[in-house]
Amino acid sequence: MYNIQNLYETLNERKRPEDVAEIIAGIIQDKLTTAENEVLEKAAQGALNRSFFGYTSMLESFGEVIGADRQINKALKIFRVQNLSDSDYSKTEGIEQFLYDISPLISKPVGQNNFKTDRLNKTERKEVGLDISKRSYNKKWRLLKRIEKRLQKFIIESKKLEFQKISKHGLSHTINFGDFSADINTACFIAYYNARCNVRSAFTNHSQERPFDEICEMLFNRCRSNEANTNWWAVSHIYASDETLSHLTEEQKGILLGKWTSIIQEIAEFMSDLWKNNDINRKTMAVKKGNDSSTWNNTAGAWNKARDSWMNLVYSLGMEVILDDLCFGKVMRLMAADVVAWHYATGGKIDPDTEVWNKLPLPWEVFEGKAFCNKKLIADICKEVRIDPEKSGWIAPRTHTIAKYKPTPELVHGVMVSNPFMATILKKNKFFSGKINK
Known part of the structure; x- marks a missing residue:
């Protein structure tokens, strides 16, 4: 039912450790000793498809940064050009390439966006061979300016998302599938520890729970006992302990x-x-x-x-x-x-x-x-x-x-709630958010 691809996909998600434990159980349960299986089941038995409610109120993914696809598709129509490349406009490089491809069509240097001083007047437009009306020129100029502004916001928001991921699990989201799938014990440890690292912080006046739990220890021991096959390079991207680095x-x-x-x-x-x-x-x-x-x-x-x-x-x-x-x-x-x-x-x-x-x-x-x-x-x-x-x-x-x-508890702005149904109601009504409930 589960395979290593399912496990790899969790590296960029925020699945509950219990649900990742169940995927692991579905892949290697027949390879575990009785004692190892008992440890893994502590988490796997709490998986959503084994629970009474069957869902969680918490998002199971990180946020997504929206690129400039919509604005660029509009620009392609206004400039009456076809897509100039196979660029991905949900990535910085693709948006930048579009701007450098399209901006010369109206002699607009990328980065010069002052509406009063950086636009061409009628004489200047004629000198560069732009036989278009002032209205058409301004429309195109403003659109490129908005795409540049969108690009800058995209870069900042992408950094925020990247830093959020790093703060949780280090560089595990950058591990390629080849390194991840080279050894099943490596994959299982990385995926479960990644899920534990991604657990949200609880509202408390004590220190937060450490992510390395007894299930991590059991899975890491399997890596130790098969150290020749373990991909320690992949492990080091999320767990850079002295033992791993050695x-x-x-x-x-x-x-x-x-x-x-x-x-x-x-x-x-x-x-x-x-x-x-x-x-x-x-x-x-x-x-x-x-x-x-x-x-x-x-x-x-x-x-x-x-x-x-x-x-x-x-x-x-x-x-x-x-x-x-x-x-x-x-x-x-x-x-x-x-x-x-x-x-x-x-x-x-x-x-x-x-x-x-x-x-x-x-x-x-x-x-x-x-x-x-x-x-x-x-x-x-x-x-x-x-x-x-x-x-x-x-x-x-x-x-x-x-x-x-x-x-893993259900949390509403860090406050532990007894079940996901109640958590959903409390979130909808802005409880614990610090905002006024109208």
């Missing part, structure tokens, strides 16, 4: 380090703009009106995920000496004001990680060379606030822990 060549580690460094650089540029455009209370990191908390938290998550992987690779390559000259810190997420109040009401204080964040230079400025921070500075500040700089992941790879499996 199976890679130095060249593979170097390629991964380069990938993560480039990702950190891209996030740094984006986060710098976010910081400037959001008046964030750095001391408490509590959300206030005007903060784009969703974008900030997804980008902060991507930074921390990329930083963790970068740190793991630096240590695995024996390059930790560079941290004496450059060691950028974590980025704290924004918290809802009611969570902060809840935390204080139950006797809590500012999170120690937030205290470290407050005392350090902004991490993206350190990465860009605009501020100085190294391993010693971070370690000294961690000791000031009484946290272990290594175990907390500030200056070394995070400590590995295994969580006990817990069923």
